[in-house]
Amino acid sequence: MTNPSQTTRRLRRSRWIALIAAAALVVAACGDGDSDEDAEPAATEAATAADDAPADDGGCAAGETDGDLAFYNWADYMDEELLLAFEEETGISVDYSVYESNEQMLTQVESGAAIYDLVVPSDYMVALMISEDLLRPLDFDALPNVVNIDDAWDNPPFDPEHRFHVAYQWGTTGIGMTYDVLDALGGESSWAVIFDPDTAALVPGSISLLDDAPEAVSAALKYLGYSITETIESGDEEAIREAGALLKATNERLLKYDSVTFGDDLVNGEVDVAHGWSGGFAQAFFETDAYETHVYTIPVEGGVRWVDTMAIPHNADNPCSAHAMINFLLDAENGAALTNYTYYGSPNEAATPFILDEILEDPGIYPPPDVYERLELIPQMGDLGLIVQDMLTEAKS
Numbered sequence: 001m002t003n004p005s006q007t008t009r010r011l012r013r014s015r016w017i018a019l020i021a022a023a024a025l026v027v028a029a030c031g032d033g034d035s036d037e038d039a040e041p042a043a044t045e046a047a048t049a050a051d052d053a054p055a056d057d058g059g060c061a062a063g064e065t066d067g068d069l070a071f072y073n074w075a076d077y078m079d080e081e082l083l084l085a086f087e088e089e090t091g092i093s094v095d096y097s098v099y100e101s102n103e104q105m106l107t108q109v110e111s112g113a114a115i116y117d118l119v120v121p122s123d124y125m126v127a128l129m130i131s132e133d134l135l136r137p138l139d140f141d142a143l144p145n146v147v148n149i150d151d152a153w154d155n156p157p158f159d160p161e162h163r164f165h166v167a168y169q170w171g172t173t174g175i176g177m178t179y180d181v182l183d184a185l186g187g188e189s190s191w192a193v194i195f196d197p198d199t200a201a202l203v204p205g206s207i208s209l210l211d212d213a214p215e216a217v218s219a220a221l222k223y224l225g226y227s228i229t230e231t232i233e234s235g236d237e238e239a240i241r242e243a244g245a246l247l248k249a250t251n252e253r254l255l256k257y258d259s260v261t262f263g264d265d266l267v268n269g270e271v272d273v274a275h276g277w278s279g280g281f282a283q284a285f286f287e288t289d290a291y292e293t294h295v296y297t298i299p300v301e302g303g304v305r306w307v308d309t310m311a312i313p314h315n316a317d318n319p320c321s322a323h324a325m326i327n328f329l330l331d332a333e334n335g336a337a338l339t340n341y342t343y344y345g346s347p348n349e350a351a352t353p354f355i356l357d358e359i360l361e362d363p364g365i366y367p368p369p370d371v372y373e374r375l376e377l378i379p380q381m382g383d384l385g386l387i388v389q390d391m392l393t394e395a396k397s
Helices: 045-050 080-090 102-111 123-131 144-148 179-184 213-223 228-233 237-251 262-267 278-288 319-330 332-342 349-354 369-374 384-396
Strands: 069-074 094-099 166-178 207-209 273-277 294-297 303-310 375-377
Touching (some): 069 319, 080 094, 080 319, 144 319, 166 179, 166 262, 166 319, 166 332, 179 294, 213 228, 213 237, 213 273, 213 303, 213 384, 262 273, 278 294, 319 332, 332 349, 369 375
Parallel strands (some): 069 094, 207 273
Antiparallel strands (some): 166 294, 166 303
16 A cells, blocks of 8 residues: 555665654544443433444444545645545545644634534544544444554543544644754754744744644743743733743744644755754655754753644534544555555554664664653643643734
């Protein structure tokens, strides 16, 4: 299932010194299925409504489909060959569309302007969508391939009973830069290259920041010396507003906000420093053999770790088809093909033998554990979420 154009790529990374950490053990792949007898009496009205059966017999069978699949995913996050293989295997069509942020996806699901059968929310967004009754509990009887997920990803804080999600891909958020910039920083990556005027002057006008409020605010918090987790969980609005003020002060030095082409912009010279996700940089570096001149780093102050998941919206028209796609992507070879395309880490332990050696050996994708302590998961933001969004909006205005 691997894309042939991917298998021929080889690294040139003699100076590859990426300083990232192992992704958080926050995603799980185990669930209760739909054994109803012990679950329902204490369930809330929302949970009971969400448990409404997708089929007349109360659940989906493994491989069962109930209509064409509306799949809503992040941009550049799916191998088209996998979609075609799924269509050929099941005989249904996939209506595939993309978004650029969790918040964009959330708005679409909340509004009901379009109905999706399968979405790919990040960790903190799963918690938010559960709290707003926007996700349907999964029928794990329809997901036999869930056994392929590594046990290390079990029972995460954002879905502690592991009822609403299955892990998709994981990664980190940091800074991509040229080695010339890293050398100018004394060989140590720092958020100062974005947020400190004197340090940023090394690359005037050649910096990009993710167009993603939680990520941008989190980067600013790390530079300011705050813990992302403690700040959000304690409801520290003052720290969030301080991070927002820093973003606003930084805006005039940025070339652009971008969550899609940051890796390509870096390797083609449009920017020399880019805030972005690990796989986005790795994909760009692999495709252009840019490892000799560019590097992905986790700043000394720390960065973000995250996991993206597969989940079914509460109003999905074809939930059995969604389960069929989830199970299809949990297959060992299909899971490997996904990582061989996206260049993000796979939570699918069974996929490991089929993942390209160049990916498994790349410390920017499967990082060493020694930097783990510098990475944090973005928690569910609750009431702070709107303020975080406002901070980016105000910074860009």
